[in-house]
Amino acid sequence: MTLLATLLTLGLVAGYSVPVEAAVVKQPFQDINSSYAKDAITHLVNKGIAAGTSETRFEPKKAVTRAEFATFAVRLLGLKPVKNNISPYNDTSTTAWYYGNIAAMTNLSILEGKGQGTFQPNASITREEAAALLVRMLKQSSVSTGLLSTTYNDASDISVWARPYVQKVYQLGLMRGSDGLFRPQDQVTREEAAVMLDAILQKKEWSEQLENPDSLGIQLGWQYDSTTAEFKKQVEQSEVNTLVPRWFFLNSSMQVTDHTDATLLSWASATDREVWPLLGNRSDPAMTHQMLSSSANRASVVAQVTAYVKKYKLDGINVDFENVQSADREGMTAFVTSLTASLHSLGAVVSVDVSPDLGTDWTEAFDYAKLGAVSDYMVLMGYEEHWNGDPIAGSVASLPWVENALDTMLSDVVRAKVILALPLYTRDWSSASPATDSWDITLAEQGTRARAAGSVRQWNASLGQYVIGYLSNGMPRYIWAEDSRSLTAKVRMSTDRKIAGLAYWYMGGETADVWNAISNASRFESYLF
Structure with a gap:
């Protein structure tokens, strides 16, 4: 079997993407000459969207499976497979060739399950x-x-739920x-x-x-609890183009x-990323008041920061x-005005x-x-809806809460200056003592708990996230999950509002799958069909 034929076969059977470069050569399927879909089949194969079932056969009359159709759709839309860390379905193995395609379409609410998970x-x-x-x-x-x-x-044979779609x-x-x-109940064939x-x-x-290229805008990532080497690796595996x-x-x-690290500056410059x-202020209100309430102190800090910006370019x-403190409202505005x-x-x-x-x-x-008005960007920290120490357990960033927070900001700040920060962490909540026996966890730790026996x-469609329950020492604990699916919903919402970009607290808290999910959400939302 030739390398090209192998790739085309794997494109359907094993879930591998068909390279566009290889797909420019037409595949001479022996069983499509009499098919009314011959031209469509050839076109899709050459575009890397569809593939044969073997080197020489397409099997146009064979029924197409739900997994195969999902795969074709992902490729046609120019999306990436997303291997969600939390599986949307109980009957879809995370190691199956089609898993990333089904998850990608589920994240975007294009595909739905058949009920009961x-x-x-x-x-x-x-x-x-x-x-x-x-x-x-x-x-x-x-x-x-x-x-x-x-x-x-x-x-009358068309299901009630399907009638608007059939009409459309x-x-x-x-x-x-x-x-x-x-x-309506007939199977769709591969040629159909x-x-x-x-x-x-x-x-x-x-x-x-x-055919349009991706355009994600500003993608800002905060470094936290990581070395420079670890931070660089985190950024390399992400969509982040602006380092903090x-x-x-x-x-x-x-x-x-x-605490500037010159090696990170050199690396960022070499990889075309901004810093x-x-x-x-380390959340110190008294120290911050000392600076903001004094014009001389504000000027001194502005001069120091300006010198660092000039020194390190x-x-x-x-x-x-x-x-x-509330009393520092005018001082805060004056400081940002001078610094800008x-x-x-x-x-x-x-x-x-x-x-x-x-x-x-x-x-306040x-x-x-x-x-x-005076700064270049306002970064809305879209998390801590329920915070560490909150006596009421709940989501760190439910979709309705984030949406309301963003819309409130957009009533004061122009869209081109707004960056929405999303959480790459969540919280493991005690049902008995939420305020004292709950803690922050990474998305990887969250996934481990979700998969535990x-x-x-x-x-929860209204919140736009999973709610996970498990027992620890016989006591119920809960997690309002942040994952590829929940983040997709937030990215789509924010992209629809045409803001400047997104930020992430914090780099290293995520699982690898979220970056393809974020890219897909931004790309899909950009389409104006």
Whole structure:
């Protein structure tokens, strides 16, 4: 068997992606000459979307499985397989060739299971199921089903949930049926699937978008509890293009301590990444007040930071002042105003980290509108909905809470200046003593608990995340999970609002799968079909 033929076969049978470079050579399948889908099959194979079942056979009359259709769809949409650390389904092995494709489509709410935590990957996909998948792939809205009865003689056989999808694919010209019948429960054959998917590529305004390169905007990653070597490795495995090492901190002498690592600067420059080191106050309200309440102290700190930016040729500074007193509201604005003006003279930018505005003393020191006007970026820390020490257990960052926080900020700050920070951690909660017996965990630790014997998980659509329950020493504990699926929902929500980008607290807390999920969410949301 030739190398090309091997790759084409593996593309379907073993789940390997078909390299575009190899796919430019047409595959001479022996069994498609009499198929009405011959041209569509050839086109999809040459595009690396579909593949034969062997070196010389496509088996056009064979039913296509749900896993195979998911794989074709991922490739057509230009997405990446995502091997979710928490599996969406109980009957889908994480080692199966199709797992990453099914998870990718589930994360984006394009594919759904068959109920009770099952997907049935090897079951044949029905025509009405295919209709739903095509409509969701193209982000089309549901339509009235009033014309179905006059369109198809078997309209009453179409499941109620599927009727809007069937009507829509008819309008789009992607599925039409034959002899006045739609045949909703019939299996979709491989040649039928090829015709459906190729019809999408034949529409120029759709196919051109599918060829667009990814554009993720600012992807900011904070370093935390890691060496420079570890941080570089974390960044290399991610989508992050803007580094925030923890280098500069204010002390009680009104001096800014310097922990700059020149090797990270050299590496960032060589890999075309920007560096915006963090300027922190270590959550010390008294020390921060000493600086912000004095024009002389503010000027001194601005001069010190400016000197560091000039010395190290930094691209920017990330101001992270937390636990600031309400009385320092004007001082905070004055400091950021002066710092921004000074750094702009060097071509550097200023970003300011802020918590969601919940009308509490915690955020009273931050005038969002004025800070947003004078700084280059406002970084909304979209987490700590329920915090360490909270007497009530709950999500660190549920989708509705993050959405409300972002929309509140956007009422004061222009979209082009807003960066949404997402959590790469969550919290393991005690059911008996949430405030005193709960702690932060990484996403890897979360996955270990989710897979432990006896643990249960349930997707909560209203929160946009799994809720995991397990027993520890006989006592119930709970986790509101952050994973590829929950982060996808947040990225899609924020991308829809056309903000400047995303940030992540903290690098190293994630599992590897989240980066493909984030990339997919951004890419899929960019499509305007």
